[in-house]
Amino acid sequence: MVALVRTVAYLGLEARAIEVQCQVAPGLPRFSVVGLPDKAVGESRERVQAALSAMGLALPPKRITINLSPADLPKEGSHYDLPIALALLAAMGVTDAEQLIEWVAVGELALDARIVSSPGVLLAAIHASEAELGLICPRAQGAEARWASGVPVIAAPDLASLLNHLKGTQRLPEPEPGEVEKAPPGPDLKRVKGQETAKRALEIAAAGSHNLLMVGPPGAGKSLLASCLPGILPQLSPAEALEVSMVQSVAGTLQEGRISRQRPFRAPHHSASMAALTGGGLRVKPGEVSLAHLGVLFLDELPEFQRPVLDSLRQPLETGHVDVARANAHVTFPARVQLVAAMNPCRCGHLGDPSLACSRAPKCAADYQARVSGPMLDRIDLHVEVDPVSAADLALPPSAEGSAEVAARVAAARLRQTARSEASGARSNAELDGDALEQFATPDEAGQKLLMQAADAMRLSARSYVRMLRVARTIADLAGSETVGRIHVAEALSYRRQPPRA
Known part of the structure; x- marks a missing residue:
C-alpha cells in the first residue's frame, strides 16, 4: 500500500507542492527517505521513529520507503517530519489515508511526539488556501496560519492529539488569528x-x-x-x-x-x-x-x-x-x-x-x-x-x-500618492517611472528651465535626473501642489550630491 500526504517546499516566498509518498513492503527492515532530501530531512527518520516509540508504536519489520515527489526538487528543513510521520501512520493503517488527501501538513517532531514550530507556516497556509485544502500545523503557529483567509486549520500540540482529532475522538480548538502588534514608542x-x-x-x-x-x-x-x-x-x-x-x-x-x-x-x-x-x-x-x-x-x-x-x-x-x-x-x-x-x-x-x-x-x-x-x-x-x-x-x-x-504631513502626502497609484502603478513616489513619471512629475516651464540648467552644471546622470524628479514630486505633495514648480525643483536639487571636480 502507498499512502500520500501533501506538504510544501519553500523557494524564496514561493511554496511548491510536494507529495510525501510512503510504501511499506515486504523485505529486510529498512527506513529510507528519497527525493533529494538534505541532512535535516534525512534525519527525520530518527525523529519520526522516536516520536512513534513515545506513543507506544513500533515500526513494522518491513521495508519502509518515503519518496518526496517531485524527486528532482531539493528538499530542505525540518517541516517534513510531520507529513512523513502521517504518511507512515497511514501506510501502517493507524489513520485514514483518504482523509489526509485533503490536508497540507507542515511541522517538526520532537522525540516525545510533540509537534514544534518550523519556519514558513504562513506561506504553507496561503498555498493551501489557493489549492482549496486545509492545513495541519503546530499549535504554536495556528495563529500565524489563520491569517490566510478561508483555510481550515488543525493546530495540534502533539501527534497523539492530532490522530485523535482525525479519528473524531477528540476535538482540537480552532485557532484564532494572531494579534496585530502595537508599535513600541520610539524617539520623538x-x-x-x-x-x-x-x-x-x-x-x-x-x-x-x-x-x-x-x-x-x-x-x-x-x-x-x-x-x-x-x-x-x-x-x-x-x-x-x-x-x-x-x-x-x-x-x-x-x-x-x-x-x-x-x-x-x-x-x-x-x-x-x-x-x-x-x-x-x-x-x-x-x-x-x-x-x-x-x-x-x-x-x-x-x-x-x-x-x-x-x-x-x-x-x-x-x-x-x-x-x-x-x-x-x-x-x-x-x-x-x-x-x-x-x-x-x-x-x-x-x-x-x-x-x-x-x-x-x-x-x-x-x-x-x-x-x-x-x-x-x-x-x-x-x-x-x-x-x-x-x-x-x-x-x-x-x-x-x-x-x-x-507624521500628519507625511500621511497627507502619501494619500496624494495613493490617489495616483491606480494610474501610476507606484505605491510611493520613489517607484514612479516611465510614463507615470512623465505624467505626474514633469515640472512647469520655469521648473523645467531650472532643471535643464542644473543638469548641465551638476552633470546629472540619467538615474540622478529621474531620482531628482521623484524628490521634486514629493516636495510638491508635501506642499499640497498638483504641479511641480520651480521652488520644488530648486529644493530637490539642493539635496543632490555634487560630483567631484575634475
Whole structure:
C-alpha cells in the first residue's frame, strides 16, 4: 500500500507542492527517505521513529520507503517530519489515508511526539488556501496560519492529539488569528535639537520613501534622526502587512502569529557579510534587505561596510527584489526598501573643524568617502550635511513640532500618492517611472528651465535626473501642489550630491 500526504517546499516566498509518498513492503527492515532530501530531512527518520516509540508504536519489520515527489526538487528543513510521520501512520493503517488527501501538513517532531514550530507556516497556509485544502500545523503557529483567509486549520500540540482529532475522538480548538502588534514608542523628533535641514530631508524621505544619506561628525545626531524615522512613517496597509509577514515567516522570526502594522526597521552592523545583507547561506534565507521590505534599512558608518557588500545592494535598490543564485538553489526575495545611511566626512570625523581636523585633510576625507562607490551614491536621492550641535543648542527647550506633526504631513502626502497609484502603478513616489513619471512629475516651464540648467552644471546622470524628479514630486505633495514648480525643483536639487571636480 502507498499512502500520500501533501506538504510544501519553500523557494524564496514561493511554496511548491510536494507529495510525501510512503510504501511499506515486504523485505529486510529498512527506513529510507528519497527525493533529494538534505541532512535535516534525512534525519527525520530518527525523529519520526522516536516520536512513534513515545506513543507506544513500533515500526513494522518491513521495508519502509518515503519518496518526496517531485524527486528532482531539493528538499530542505525540518517541516517534513510531520507529513512523513502521517504518511507512515497511514501506510501502517493507524489513520485514514483518504482523509489526509485533503490536508497540507507542515511541522517538526520532537522525540516525545510533540509537534514544534518550523519556519514558513504562513506561506504553507496561503498555498493551501489557493489549492482549496486545509492545513495541519503546530499549535504554536495556528495563529500565524489563520491569517490566510478561508483555510481550515488543525493546530495540534502533539501527534497523539492530532490522530485523535482525525479519528473524531477528540476535538482540537480552532485557532484564532494572531494579534496585530502595537508599535513600541520610539524617539520623538522633539529630542533633536537644531538640525532643521536634516529634519526637513527626513520628512521628504518619509513622504516619498526616498533613500537618504546623512554626512556629519560624530555626535551630530545622525543615528538619532534615523531612529525617529519609524515614528513618522505611515502604517502598513493590511496587504502590505501580510507581505512583510510572509518574509518574516520564511525567516522564522514571526512570533506567535503576531503581525505588526509598523514598517520594518533593520540596522545591521557594518561587519555584516554579503549573505547576511542580501540573503543566502547553505539553506537560502532572506537577508537584511528583504527583512526590511516595505520598511527602512539603516546602514550606520556606511564606509565601514565592505565595498563588495555595499555594492551588492545596487541591484535590489533599483529593482525592488534580490535574486540569490546558488549551486543548489535560485530564489527571489522582495526587497523594496528605503535606504537610510549615515557616515562621517572622514576617518577622524572632524573634517572642516580647524581645531580638531587631522593634518592629512583633505586627502583623508577623499580616501574615506571613496570607500563608497559612485554608482551606490548615485542611487541615494537625498544627501544632507548634518552639522555639529553646540552646547548652547542642547540647552534650548525641545522643539514645539515633534513626530506627530511631521507624521500628519507625511500621511497627507502619501494619500496624494495613493490617489495616483491606480494610474501610476507606484505605491510611493520613489517607484514612479516611465510614463507615470512623465505624467505626474514633469515640472512647469520655469521648473523645467531650472532643471535643464542644473543638469548641465551638476552633470546629472540619467538615474540622478529621474531620482531628482521623484524628490521634486514629493516636495510638491508635501506642499499640497498638483504641479511641480520651480521652488520644488530648486529644493530637490539642493539635496543632490555634487560630483567631484575634475
